[in-house]
Amino acid sequence: MSTEVLIPRLAVIGVGLIGGSLARALKRAQVVGEVVGCGRNVEQLERAVALGVIDRYTDDPAAAVAGADMVVVGTPVSAMRAVFGAIRDHLAPHAVLTDVGSAKGCVVADAEAVFGTLPERFVPGHPVAGTEKSGVEASFAELFERRRVILTPHVESAAEAVDRVRAMWQATGAEVVEMGIRHHDEVLAATSHLPHVLAYTVVDTLASMDDRAEIFRFAAGGFRDFTRISSSDPAMWRDICLANRECLVEVIDEYIGTLTRLREALARGDERTVFETFRRAKHARDNFYRE
Amino acid sequence: MSTEVLIPRLAVIGVGLIGGSLARALKRAQVVGEVVGCGRNVEQLERAVALGVIDRYTDDPAAAVAGADMVVVGTPVSAMRAVFGAIRDHLAPHAVLTDVGSAKGCVVADAEAVFGTLPERFVPGHPVAGTEKSGVEASFAELFERRRVILTPHVESAAEAVDRVRAMWQATGAEVVEMGIRHHDEVLAATSHLPHVLAYTVVDTLASMDDRAEIFRFAAGGFRDFTRISSSDPAMWRDICLANRECLVEVIDEYIGTLTRLREALARGDERTVFETFRRAKHARDNFYRE
Ligand SMILES: NC(=O)c1ccc[n+]([C@@H]2O[C@H](COP(=O)([O-])OP(=O)(O)OC[C@H]3O[C@@H](n4cnc5c(N)ncnc54)[C@H](OP(=O)(O)O)[C@@H]3O)[C@@H](O)[C@H]2O)c1
Ligand SMILES: NC(=O)c1ccc[n+]([C@@H]2O[C@H](COP(=O)([O-])OP(=O)(O)OC[C@H]3O[C@@H](n4cnc5c(N)ncnc54)[C@H](OP(=O)(O)O)[C@@H]3O)[C@@H](O)[C@H]2O)c1
Structure with missing residues (x-):
């Protein structure tokens, strides 16, 4: 399992503590091919490349998701609606979209507002792990080990997409559980x-x-x-x-x-x-x- | 300084986390002669002897303070009035009395109630250090290192008694400050x-x-x-x-x-x-x- 490439191309939009730690953990587990990072601050993204967290970067979310098999939105929750809007017309048909936001009702509402109806291949998620630090410098591969990741699939989420997001988080050492959005x-x-x-x-x-x-x-x-x-x-x-x-x-x-x-x-x-x-x-x- | 015996005989009434850590720290600094422990639970006191925290024990506070140069009350604050009552007529004339209670107004009021007027050689104190653990098993000599100990001398406290209590705490590695009781x-x-x-x-x-x-x-x-x-x-x-x-x-x-x-x-x-x-x-x- 640990040498099977689950995700040939991963796009991480928001390469901070959480997005960066996820990328590190997936690289360590050797389950990811290429990791494309995206953010607004190019210096931070260069730092992320230098740290080996991502392989390349762009500051354009649309370009970041092109050809990606899995898209993880790791920005603050307030930025997610804009990110969804920027990537909406650029996701590959088979791409799975997920996020790491600490609140889920608002993210689902934002996705609904942008996409019209919730995409089948959108699986909201939340890794219950973190520190008081921020930014890619603070990220580390072990952050999710033995921690819980909560997935809150909506009614239209495809089972296969949920499985892919679950497998991704399991590869980081996390325990994945499902829960209703409101709960x-x-x-x-x-x-x-x-x-x-x-x-x-x-x-x-x-x-x-x-x-x-x-x-x-x-x-x-x-x-x-x-x-x-x-x-x-x-x-x-x-x-x-x-x-x-x-x-x-x-x-x-x-x-x-x-x-x-x-x-x-x-x-x-x-x-x-x-x-x-x-x-x-x-x-x-x-x-x-x-x- | 560290080999001068500041306190030939120390009585610790209440050999728990704080009282035990104080005894350990003073022994480590070699500034204390004999340490007499006192409590209600004989098993705990035997444990304290076995751990080398105290040299001998009694469950009678009056006996514990006989001939002691320094008496430290390390019980919960609710027990202090009864302890003061039990030792009142047995303190040596030169003995300095102090306590480690986390609140000071009540301890001073208890002392006043028991002694009539506040004894000159009574110096209320509070080491601002602790852990969430209790009991002598949790005590350790380093607890007060670089921590603050607050002394709240009352108007009648003799300067020489205050000096002795200050020197005792300084020997544990603490920084000693003085403050008003209410403050x-x-x-x-x-x-x-x-x-x-x-x-x-x-x-x-x-x-x-x-x-x-x-x-x-x-x-x-x-x-x-x-x-x-x-x-x-x-x-x-x-x-x-x-x-x-x-x-x-x-x-x-x-x-x-x-x-x-x-x-x-x-x-x-x-x-x-x-x-x-x-x-x-x-x-x-x-x-x-x-x-
Ligand atoms: N920290 C925790 O304890 C914790 C735990 C679980 C989940 N979460 C969730 O994880 C998400 C990220 O938190 P974090 O702790 O990783 O924060 P972080 O370290 O500050 O990372 C956020 C990243 O998002 C980027 N970003 C911000 N606005 C953006 C935008 N409009 N477009 C693209 N990228 C943008 C930032 O880079 P630029 O400034 O360069 O754009 C930064 O790299 C949040 O949704 C949070 O709720 C956090
Ligand atoms: N823990 C902290 O964080 C902290 C910090 C600063 C100051 N303080 C103060 O330090 C004092 C002791 O706290 P601690 O954390 O050391 O508690 P602890 O570990 O529970 O120790 C209290 C000791 O007092 C003894 N004791 C209780 N009632 C007694 C009585 N009537 N006569 C004689 N001995 C009695 C107990 O033994 P027996 O049950 O065997 O009698 C026990 O050894 C309290 O006044 C507290 O406010 C605590």
């Missing part, structure tokens, strides 16, 4: 988008305090880990949070409810509620990670 | 107690969702770090949060304000506010850690 957006709002919002807002709260210079000096051991995700690219996370805002606002409201109940328990000195909340959380996390 | 509690509410509350409540929110088994499976890379502090001991953190609840509730309210403003910005699709909040936070954190 994906609800689950990720809770497990990924909410934590990012909380990390950003807690750092922003501290940074706006009078004695902020001092405040950060006394951040204890756990603070560095707790706030790591707030070093993620703010433009990318603005896009993700807005793209998934319906689900995200819902889970923020749920969260504010939990936090307000704990605040009330603290204010009235209710030891039991405070303890039970903390205990349940520790139990759930320890159970999950068993570290 | 300490405000700063730590923001940098430590609030993050713990947020981590516990976000995990609890997720754990109470219908599809919780699935939810955790899709937690992405950053989630593990983000929630690490919610694996901390729930009883200890209940104690800390309640002990510092006045300052903590205040900063929780401030935080809910920030989060609510972000939620409104998301709901109305206000890209600029979302971006600016995230950007400010990333900037503040990156500036602080420069990693």
Whole structure:
């Protein structure tokens, strides 16, 4: 399996952390022939060639997809509609189109708007893996190993196209699962988008305090880990949070409810509620990670 | 300096992560003579002897402090009043008394209640270092290296007693700073107690969702770090949060304000506010850690 060329020509539009890591992983697994990169910044693309992530590049999405067997859109979600528009009339008939966007409802809506009806060979996807770093320099072949990739095929997605996208991700060492589009957006709002919002807002709260210079000096051991995700690219996370805002606002409201109940328990000195909340959380996390 | 015996006899009441790490660090620095441990669980104390953390133990605080030059109370903050009561009439006249509690107002109030007036040789302290683990097994000599220890001497604290506590912590590799009691509690509410509350409540929110088994499976890379502090001991953190609840509730309210403003910005699709909040936070954190 690892020496069978699954994808003779791969086009990656948006060769950043995710697109770059995918290209690296597929090259390492020797399942890809040529990798064509596409982006707006030619220096970054040259860097990607120098790093061996891609074989050649163009800044024209239409040219990038010409003759490609698999097209992966790895740009921020806010750029996907424009990318779809630029490539629509240039995809090879047999080409499979997928993306890596962190929210799926909005990407599917963008594709629908551009293509009219959703293409049979379009399979929305989302690798649940990442770091707080951005750009091709931060990419690495191991990023998806033992991580989950969620595919959210729409009703018209061809089974054969889904199989190809699944095989691609499996070659990176990921476990591939399928999920409904809305369900994906609800689950990720809770497990990924909410934590990012909380990390950003807690750092922003501290940074706006009078004695902020001092405040950060006394951040204890756990603070560095707790706030790591707030070093993620703010433009990318603005896009993700807005793209998934319906689900995200819902889970923020749920969260504010939990936090307000704990605040009330603290204010009235209710030891039991405070303890039970903390205990349940520790139990759930320890159970999950068993570290 | 490192071979001068600063503390001929040290009593550590509560030989857990913090008390145990302090004893280890002082032994490693060869600045301590005998270390007497005290706790309630004899098995744990025997383990502490076997690990070389303490030289001998007793489960009677009064016996533990007899003849000790320095007494460190390393129990949860909720146990300190009882410990102060048990040792009050058994401290040597020259003994210096300190503690490691994560909140200081409550510890000082407890000491005042027990001693009548605050003893001159009592110097409240707080090493701003820790992990999510508990107990003597988790202790290690390097815990305080290059970390900050905050001393909050009260108006009656003798300068010479403060000097002794400072020298003790400096021998562990820590940087010692002084701060007012109330100011300490405000700063730590923001940098430590609030993050713990947020981590516990976000995990609890997720754990109470219908599809919780699935939810955790899709937690992405950053989630593990983000929630690490919610694996901390729930009883200890209940104690800390309640002990510092006045300052903590205040900063929780401030935080809910920030989060609510972000939620409104998301709901109305206000890209600029979302971006600016995230950007400010990333900037503040990156500036602080420069990693
Ligand atoms: N980072 C994560 O944790 C993570 C995890 C899972 C999924 N995702 C998703 O993966 C996607 C990319 O994220 P990333 O972390 O890889 O970001 P990244 O490192 O910033 O990469 C994004 C890439 O897209 C390119 N790009 C931006 N706008 C473009 C456009 N209009 N046309 C063509 N290329 C464009 C950028 O290069 P130029 O600026 O040169 O154009 C850059 O190389 C996003 O949709 C995100 O939601 C991210
Ligand atoms: N962990 C952190 O991140 C951190 C950081 C800075 C400061 N602190 C502060 O350090 C203190 C201890 O925290 P820790 O993390 O070291 O907790 P820990 O590992 O659980 O240790 C607490 C120790 O206190 C003993 N103890 C409990 N109640 C006692 C009592 N009534 N009399 C005598 N011994 C008693 C326990 O042993 P027995 O059960 O056998 O009695 C245990 O050895 C707390 O006040 C905390 O606020 C913690």
